[in-house]
Amino acid sequence: MSEAFSYYSGIPTFTVMIGIAMVAVLIFMVGIILDMKKWGGGSVSAFLSAFVKSATKKGHPSIIKTIVLDILIQRRILRRSPFRWVMHMLIFIGWGGMLLLSLVFAAFEMLHELGIGEFDLVSVRDSFDTPNEILGYLLLVGLVIAIVRRLAISDVSKGTEMFDWVLVLGILFITVTGFVAEGYRPDTVSAWSFMGADAALAEAMALFHVLISLLFCIAYIPFSKYIHMIAAPLVILANGGGE
Numbered sequence: 001m002s003e004a005f006s007y008y009s010g011i012p013t014f015t016v017m018i019g020i021a022m023v024a025v026l027i028f029m030v031g032i033i034l035d036m037k038k039w040g041g042g043s044v045s046a047f048l049s050a051f052v053k054s055a056t057k058k059g060h061p062s063i064i065k066t067i068v069l070d071i072l073i074q075r076r077i078l079r080r081s082p083f084r085w086v087m088h089m090l091i092f093i094g095w096g097g098m099l100l101l102s103l104v105f106a107a108f109e110m111l112h113e114l115g116i117g118e119f120d121l122v123s124v125r126d127s128f129d130t131p132n133e134i135l136g137y138l139l140l141v142g143l144v145i146a147i148v149r150r151l152a153i154s155d156v157s158k159g160t161e162m163f164d165w166v167l168v169l170g171i172l173f174i175t176v177t178g179f180v181a182e183g184y185r186p187d188t189v190s191a192w193s194f195m196g197a198d199a200a201l202a203e204a205m206a207l208f209h210v211l212i213s214l215l216f217c218i219a220y221i222p223f224s225k226y227i228h229m230i231a232a233p234l235v236i237l238a239n240g241g242g243e
């Protein structure tokens with residue numbers, strides 16, 4: 001098996017992955033610019049200026065403190081509902097962790113393609129397998145909790161819109177396709193390996209998984225309720241965090 005067939009589920013062509021990623025990032029950037037223009041009354045610079053002025057307002061806690069306590073740890077959700085906080089953190093850590101691992105490994109792949117550095121790409125991949133699978137299960141558990149809350153708790157169910165279901169079920173589908181693709185990989189052993197090793201299916205599922213992941217979890221963000229992942233931290237920073 002070649003080194004090119006090495007990343008998690010096995011994208012066979014690095015160029016294909018980079019191409020899809022660049023398209024997704026371009027769509028994301030266009031969407032963010034449009035959102036900032038909307039928030040700034042038609043001007044990106046006006047939005048950025050107002051945000052910086054508000055975030056650095058005298059009397060506000062340090063930006064680092066706000067990022068750690070209110071954005072990363074999400075203390076306000078913890079104080080309101082520990083159960084909801086656990087759900088949020090499972091999704092946040094799972095999604096964010098896998099994104100970080102993907103970016104790190106993409107950097108290794110880029111270096112490998114450019115012939116920079118001396119390292120075994122397959123060994124690097126293998127070292128990522130276990131943490132990636134753990135993060136995937138954290139995300140899966142968080143999503144299951146989110147779905148159960150929306151079905152079992154009347155107040156949450158009444159406040160749930162179709163867009164909420166699209167986001168939750170969309171991420172759930174992407175998460176499951178990742179595990180399925182891993183299950184077909186000939187060079188790995190996991191709880192999903194009962195599906196049987198099949199290089200062709202692994203390649204097809206990997207490409208499908210990467211495609212929908214990049215388009216749904218990156219390109220789609222500025223055009224959906226996913227934008228709260230960016231807008232909420234910005235509002236928290238602008239208001240100085242706290243309660």
